[in-house]
Amino acid sequence: MSHASKTKVGLLQFAPQRGDISANIEKIDYLLSNSVKADIWILPELASSGYNFASFEEAMDCSEKIDNSNFVNFLIRKAESLNTWIVSGINERDGDKLYNSAVLISPEGLEGVYRKLHLFNREKLFFEPGNMGLPLFDTPFGKIGLLVCFDWMFPEVWRIMALKGAQLICHPSNLVLPYCQSAIPGMALNNRIFIATTNRTGLDGDLEFTGQSVLVNPKGEYLLNLSKDEEAGRIAEINLNDALNKQMTPMNNAFDDRREDIYTLIETANTSTPQQQKKNLRKHIRKLKTQYSPETLKTIGCDVIQQLEKLPEFQKAKTIFIYWSLPDEVPTHEFIEKWRKDKTFILPRIVGDHLELRQYTGIESLKPEDSFGIQEPTGPVLTDLDEIDLAIIPGIAFTEEGTRMGRGGGYYDRTLPFLENACKIGVAFPFQVVEEIPIEEHDITLDKVIYKSLIE
Numbered sequence: 001m002s003h004a005s006k007t008k009v010g011l012l013q014f015a016p017q018r019g020d021i022s023a024n025i026e027k028i029d030y031l032l033s034n035s036v037k038a039d040i041w042i043l044p045e046l047a048s049s050g051y052n053f054a055s056f057e058e059a060m061d062c063s064e065k066i067d068n069s070n071f072v073n074f075l076i077r078k079a080e081s082l083n084t085w086i087v088s089g090i091n092e093r094d095g096d097k098l099y100n101s102a103v104l105i106s107p108e109g110l111e112g113v114y115r116k117l118h119l120f121n122r123e124k125l126f127f128e129p130g131n132m133g134l135p136l137f138d139t140p141f142g143k144i145g146l147l148v149c150f151d152w153m154f155p156e157v158w159r160i161m162a163l164k165g166a167q168l169i170c171h172p173s174n175l176v177l178p179y180c181q182s183a184i185p186g187m188a189l190n191n192r193i194f195i196a197t198t199n200r201t202g203l204d205g206d207l208e209f210t211g212q213s214v215l216v217n218p219k220g221e222y223l224l225n226l227s228k229d230e231e232a233g234r235i236a237e238i239n240l241n242d243a244l245n246k247q248m249t250p251m252n253n254a255f256d257d258r259r260e261d262i263y264t265l266i267e268t269a270n271t272s273t274p275q276q277q278k279k280n281l282r283k284h285i286r287k288l289k290t291q292y293s294p295e296t297l298k299t300i301g302c303d304v305i306q307q308l309e310k311l312p313e314f315q316k317a318k319t320i321f322i323y324w325s326l327p328d329e330v331p332t333h334e335f336i337e338k339w340r341k342d343k344t345f346i347l348p349r350i351v352g353d354h355l356e357l358r359q360y361t362g363i364e365s366l367k368p369e370d371s372f373g374i375q376e377p378t379g380p381v382l383t384d385l386d387e388i389d390l391a392i393i394p395g396i397a398f399t400e401e402g403t404r405m406g407r408g409g410g411y412y413d414r415t416l417p418f419l420e421n422a423c424k425i426g427v428a429f430p431f432q433v434v435e436e437i438p439i440e441e442h443d444i445t446l447d448k449v450i451y452k453s454l455i456e
């Protein structure tokens with residue numbers, strides 16, 4: 001999509017009244033009608049309903065279903081008549097649940113909804129935490145993301161949206177603490193994006209809001225900075241394409257310089273299935289792996305094997321189920337050769353959708369590659385699986401707790417339950433160990449995962 005190079009962004013700061021949707025519509029109508037023209041307006045959090053509810057019932061009484069909402073319908077009419085886009089906080093009802101949401105509206109109608117992920121203080125008494133992930137929206141101006149108020153405190157959400165291409169993040173707020181407005185330039189600079197934080201003003205019960213709505217550019221500079229108490233629409237013109245340039249110096253790029261081999265950021269929105277999440281994770285690990293030369297992988301892999309050799313489980317083991325490694329796996333060839341006089345090694349061979357377990361009887365006995373590129377054993381078939389006292393298992397990703405994700409064929413998950421006497425140990429490169437792997441019913445948990453050198 002080609003985008004307009006100049007966009008007028010407006011912050012509409014005011015004090016919504018608690019429990020009075022009509023009064024809030026009237027106030028917004030008045031302020032928008034008396035402001036200069038903007039291409040997109042950002043309104044505060046819970047602009048439809050006010051904030052400081054005394055009870056769930058009070059919050060429920062001034063909530064609306066998005067598809068049957070006077071507030072949303074008013075915003076759509078206003079967006080159409082002013083030929084503008086509008087982002088606003090709204091008290092959203094869905095069945096018997098409430099969400100602290102933001103809507104994105106174009107002159108054509110409703111474009112999207114975001115539900116606040118991180119609830120602040122007593123909001124937890126009234127609202128459900130968001131369950132729609134971090135959606136991004138293509139607009140004529142560029143890619144836009146939405147956050148609501150206390151979400152700001154979590155750098156991950158800014159980063160994830162920026163990595164996914166957000167150029168402007170619109171951030172309806174009802175801030176009471178004094179930190180956010182001075183933290184926003186850091187978020188904008190770290191991610192080289194525009195941020196529009198529209199706060200509310202005034203009092204609601206015992207809460208006093210801090211106003212001072214800000215628009216910040218990718219250099220972390222304030223373009224708009226409203227006062228604490230003014231109720232007004234203020235605009236500034238920006239070029240969202242500025243947010244596409246992540247270059248900081250001729251040799252530094254805010255995104256390319258990230259050390260994804262050391263730290264990774266994986267969004268697991270609960271809108272996607274475990275299978276989709278696993279697919280994303282496989283893709284992610286594959287990408288990390290391409291950053292290492294085969295020599296480096298071998299060096300790291302040999303470290304892992306050395307650790308394995310020190311384990312009592314290995315030293316005691318007589319019959320070891322292991323794999324004949326592919327070039328991108330922790331290498332096992334020299335290890336197996338080194339120990340084969342002392343221990344019996346069993347290798348898998350794919351037969352149909354099962355693994356047949358055969359004894360390793362020397363390199364010369366391996367058959368050329370199967371359809372996965374794996375060399376196959378031709379030694380005697382092991383019939384008594386109880387003999388196996390140690391299983392060393394490769395995978396694509398592991399957690400420290402022993403969750404394993406394989407290549408997706410499910411061969412190990414079907415075989416490992418039969419190895420009742422075996423201690424099951426996963427071996428991995430450090431970048432294959434992640435915080436979380438979506439678990440499916442058939443997934444087998446390992447007893448241990450070895451992945452880094454003992455000498456750090």
Ligand code: ACM
Binds near residue numbers: 119
């Ligand atoms: C807030 O999240 N309304 C502080």
